[in-house]
Amino acid sequence: MITTAILRAIMPGAGRRAEVFALPLAEAAQRFDIATPARLAAWLAQVAHESGQLLYTREIWGPTPAQLRYEGRADLGNTHPGDGKRFMGRGLIQITGRKNYLLCGLGLGLDLVVMPALLEQPDAAAASAGWYWQAHNLNRFADADDFVGLTRAINGGTNGLADRQQFWARAKAALGAKA
Secondary structure, three states, X not given: OOOHHHHHHHOOOOOOHHHHHHHHHHHHHHHOOOOOHHHHHHHHHHHHHHXXXXXXXXXXXXOOHHHHOOOOOHHHXXXXXXXXXXXXXXXXXXXXXXXXXXXXXXXXXXXXXXXXXXXXXXHHHHHHHHXXXXXXXXXHHHHOOOHHHHHHHHHOXXXXXXXXXXXXXXXXXXXXXXX
């Protein structure tokens, strides 16, 4: 159900990246039960925003003051010196922190603690977005048409909500999801 043409309709700025990510995203959607048009539309909209239309599979590192606060954060499992930067956000829905890399790696059968940069590769980046979606039971928001709740569950707030909603409208149209 996910094709290069559909990705380009949702993310007009994706360019050639739509070709690169079409199959990995389709495989991740199937693997992680993101199977209805409503679920796919919500997932792809969030992926579009979080990745800058498939451009970024790694957090842009300043480091910013917020990024500096990753260091030593026990809630992220960042207990070793350098963990903050080592386990920066990666993947199409940014996996952040040693603990989340460990959990995602277990879910995907990858050693992401030893090789965190694997999440920058298309297959793992797409799979991690599917894993995150399923691990946090995000289908419930898509099924209830609760896009604001979904955004809060992914982002911790409503940062970029208008942008996310534009991608969601395009995704619903491209996938034939009810508007």
